[in-house]
Amino acid sequence: RKEVEQDPGPFNVPEGATVAFNCTYSNSASQSFFWYRQDCRKEPKLLMSVYSSGNEDGRFTAQLNRASQYISLLIRDSKLSDSATYLCVVNRLNYGGSQGNLIFGKGTKLSVKP
Amino acid sequence: NAGVTQTPKFQVLKTGQSMTLQCAQDMNHEYMSWYRQDPGMGLRLIHYSVGAGITDQGEVPNGYNVSRSTTEDFPLRLLSAAPSQTSVYFCASSREAGNQPQHFGDGTRLSIL
Numbered sequence: 208r209k210e211v212e213q214d215p216g217p218f219n220v221p222e223g224a225t226v227a228f229n230c231t232y233s234n235s236a237s238q239s240f241f242w243y244r245q246d247c248r249k250e251p252k253l254l255m256s257v258y259s260s261g262n263e264d265g266r267f268t269a270q271l272n273r274a275s276q277y278i279s280l281l282i283r284d285s286k287l288s289d290s291a292t293y294l295c296v297v298n299r300l301n302y303g304g305s306q307g308n309l310i311f312g313k314g315t316k317l318s319v320k321p
Numbered sequence: 322n323a324g325v326t327q328t329p330k331f332q333v334l335k336t337g338q339s340m341t342l343q344c345a346q347d348m349n350h351e352y353m354s355w356y357r358q359d360p361g362m363g364l365r366l367i368h369y370s371v372g373a374g375i376t377d378q379g380e381v382p383n384g385y386n387v388s389r390s391t392t393e394d395f396p397l398r399l400l401s402a403a404p405s406q407t408s409v410y411f412c413a414s415s416r417e418a419g420n421q422p423q424h425f426g427d428g429t430r431l432s433i434l
Binding site: 250294298308314 | 421
């Protein structure tokens with residue numbers, strides 16, 4: 208299994224739709240999980256951290272399933288401005304087992320249409 | 322708030338030339354890193370630093386050098402540019418360890434002819 212794997216999409220949805228992205232990761236000992244958003248030709252920006260109990264920020268809900276090693280992002284009531292690439296991010300462990308650098312998935316492209 | 326500042330934003334080099342990409346942050350972050358982003362490859366870690374005077378290699382370090390003489394600055398040097406180094410380069414920083422959310426600069430688009 209790749210360290211972090213995402214469906215590349217693109218996901219083409221109408222405004223107002225609910226869309227869900229999934230991401231799987233390979234190392235069961237990883238402890239930090241994030242979703243980033245990247246607009247075309249721009250830098251990645253943190254969308255939200257992902258906590259074990261799941262968390263919500265407005266129209267966005269993130270969930271973590273440690274047993275199955277996947278992370279999800281749900282976007283409700285999609286807006287045109289949600290069009291972007293969504294990156295799943297997990298930390299890699301160092302050789303000695305300490306929490307190391309972040310690994311970025313290749314991203315899932317979302318296009319919201321009028 | 323400046324955050325993470327990268328210069329230049331665009332650069333065209335000839336094969337064999339050397340150059341330094343600059344990165345500075347004003348958030349007093351200990352951790353800084355350099356990534357390259359290529360189509361279909363996602364972000365790949367080149368080098369990182371956990372504090373002034375300490376650097377280490379990431380996934381794709383060959384052809385690049387870094388140094389961290391101050392907390393604020395983390396320049397990336399291309400020793401002898403090759404066409405394979407054509408990419409978008411991002412610098413990022415975070416408060417402490419590399420497992421915390423990172424703030425990115427707006428990138429340097431580099432073309433090697």
